[in-house]
Amino acid sequence: MLLVALAALTLAASPPEAPARLVGTILVEGRSQARLAELADLIGPRLSGSPGAAAAVQWAQASFRQDGLAPWTEPVRVPRWVRGAERASLAVPAPPQPRSLAITALGNSAGTPPGGLTAEVLEVDSLEAARALGPRAAGKVLLFQHHMAEGLGGYGESVALRTRGPAEAARLGAVAALVRSLATASLRSPHTGTTTFPPGVAPIPAAAVSVEDAELLHRLLRRGPVKVHLELECGPGSPAEVDSANVVAEVRGRERPQEVVLLGAHLDSWDLADGAVDDGAGVVMVMEALRALQALPVAPRRTVRVVLFMNEENGLQGGVAYAERHAGEVHVAALEADSGAGRALAVEVGAADGGTELMARLTAPLQWLGLGPVSAGGGGADTSPLKYQGVPMVTLKLDTSRYFDWHHSAADTFDKVEGRELALDAAGIAVLAWQLAESPEVLPRPEPPAEAPRSRPAGRP
Numbered sequence: 001m002l003l004v005a006l007a008a009l010t011l012a013a014s015p016p017e018a019p020a021r022l023v024g025t026i027l028v029e030g031r032s033q034a035r036l037a038e039l040a041d042l043i044g045p046r047l048s049g050s051p052g053a054a055a056a057v058q059w060a061q062a063s064f065r066q067d068g069l070a071p072w073t074e075p076v077r078v079p080r081w082v083r084g085a086e087r088a089s090l091a092v093p094a095p096p097q098p099r100s101l102a103i104t105a106l107g108n109s110a111g112t113p114p115g116g117l118t119a120e121v122l123e124v125d126s127l128e129a130a131r132a133l134g135p136r137a138a139g140k141v142l143l144f145q146h147h148m149a150e151g152l153g154g155y156g157e158s159v160a161l162r163t164r165g166p167a168e169a170a171r172l173g174a175v176a177a178l179v180r181s182l183a184t185a186s187l188r189s190p191h192t193g194t195t196t197f198p199p200g201v202a203p204i205p206a207a208a209v210s211v212e213d214a215e216l217l218h219r220l221l222r223r224g225p226v227k228v229h230l231e232l233e234c235g236p237g238s239p240a241e242v243d244s245a246n247v248v249a250e251v252r253g254r255e256r257p258q259e260v261v262l263l264g265a266h267l268d269s270w271d272l273a274d275g276a277v278d279d280g281a282g283v284v285m286v287m288e289a290l291r292a293l294q295a296l297p298v299a300p301r302r303t304v305r306v307v308l309f310m311n312e313e314n315g316l317q318g319g320v321a322y323a324e325r326h327a328g329e330v331h332v333a334a335l336e337a338d339s340g341a342g343r344a345l346a347v348e349v350g351a352a353d354g355g356t357e358l359m360a361r362l363t364a365p366l367q368w369l370g371l372g373p374v375s376a377g378g379g380g381a382d383t384s385p386l387k388y389q390g391v392p393m394v395t396l397k398l399d400t401s402r403y404f405d406w407h408h409s410a411a412d413t414f415d416k417v418e419g420r421e422l423a424l425d426a427a428g429i430a431v432l433a434w435q436l437a438e439s440p441e442v443l444p445r446p447e448p449p450a451e452a453p454r455s456r457p458a459g460r461p
């Protein structure tokens with residue numbers, strides 16, 4: 001009798017059934033929305049070095065333990081940058097009454113002198129155009145305009161204006177920089193993000209300006225000189241660096257535990273809102289995937305490890321620290337969930353020749369998601385340091401057409417995440433992780449990138 005029961009259990013738990021069990025655990029017995037509510041509503045903003053980030057580290061460990069996992073933390077030294085009061089107004093052409101501009105400081109921005117600064121605005125639409133100003137930029141506020149119209153591709157084209165524009169302005173002697181928000185929709189909400197001042201370039205005040213106010217400044221500049229008044233109280237915290245942590249948990253492989261499939265997301269967020277979309281959604285997806293894998297009667301052949309990275313938004317120190325600490329291990333694939341919770345569209349893979357074909361076979365149990373063909377690509381910010389170790393990258397590509405409506409703004413809140421899509425994406429990631437961890441074949445390893453890996457925090461000398 002016992003033998004029969006055991007045989008039935010083994011049969012029921014046999015690996016071919018695993019994808020269906022994973023999907024059931026996440027969709028029918030799911031915790032996606034409950035988890036997201038805990039992180040977004042009860043903890044809220046989680047900028048590196050903040051009390052919110054520290055609370056998120058504690059929450060993630062407790063939440064993993066509730067799932068029957070044994071999480072641990074790995075130390076990460078993170079920069080700490082603090083936003084203060086911030087405002088901007090139009091000085092010239094002088095309005096009949098005070099007229100504010102909707103701005104918010106970019107991460108790593110310097111503060112303005114006490115009382116703020118007032119200076120003339122010069123508008124540019126590229127880094128080259130900024131450099132071409134030469135000495136004319138000295139003493140001015142450089143306004144970086146762009147025409148980002150659509151999601152991920154548009155962001156990729158324009159993001160250098162935010163990350164590198166203010167440093168370019170600083171080199172030219174400008175007193176401040178304004179960057180048109182990288183947004184696909186705007187209700188006059190500025191969108192923050194990190195900016196980088198390389199060694200030897202002293203940070204200047206740098207702020208995102210709402211799309212509407214960037215347009216206003218553009219129209220006014222066609223009439224004549226424009227001056228703005230800017231007050232930012234932001235700057236490095238005291239201390240400017242603190243100890244924080246990545247949170248890690250795993251399901252050990254039953255045959256090749258030393259081979260790791262990594263699932264990543266980032267625990268930190270910007271400070272303006274709850275980071276439900278960026279990256280609460282990704283955190284929930286990978287945690288749910290691991291919970292479902294842990295609940296299987298039989299572990300996959302290889303280890304599936306979830307890493308909740310710290311400091312993706314303003315330094316990438318969690319990603320760098322993980323890659324350094326685990327350089328001696330065999331990662332057979334790394335998947336990062338960091339593009340919101342839109343509908344799953346396709347799987348992307350960054351591997352050597354044959355990787356796309358293998359991935360196409362491995363995605364067979366995902367056809368219920370209605371995915372398009374597997375294509376080359378993939379990767380995420382936190383997992384990018386692993387590329388230098390030749391780790392294949394896998395991405396569940398999501399619909400990001402609304403992602404940049406809310407990204408890095410005060411509107412990144414729980415209500416923006418569709419619970420149904422969140423759970424479906426989590427289930428998709430769970431099945432992908434199973435397939436990668438169970439397959440007899442592994443993805444062929446790609447050539448590491450030629451350029452030097454990133455090893456220092458962005459924006460700090």
Ligand SMILES: [Zn+2]
Nearest residue numbers: 266278279338
């Ligand atoms: Zn993110």
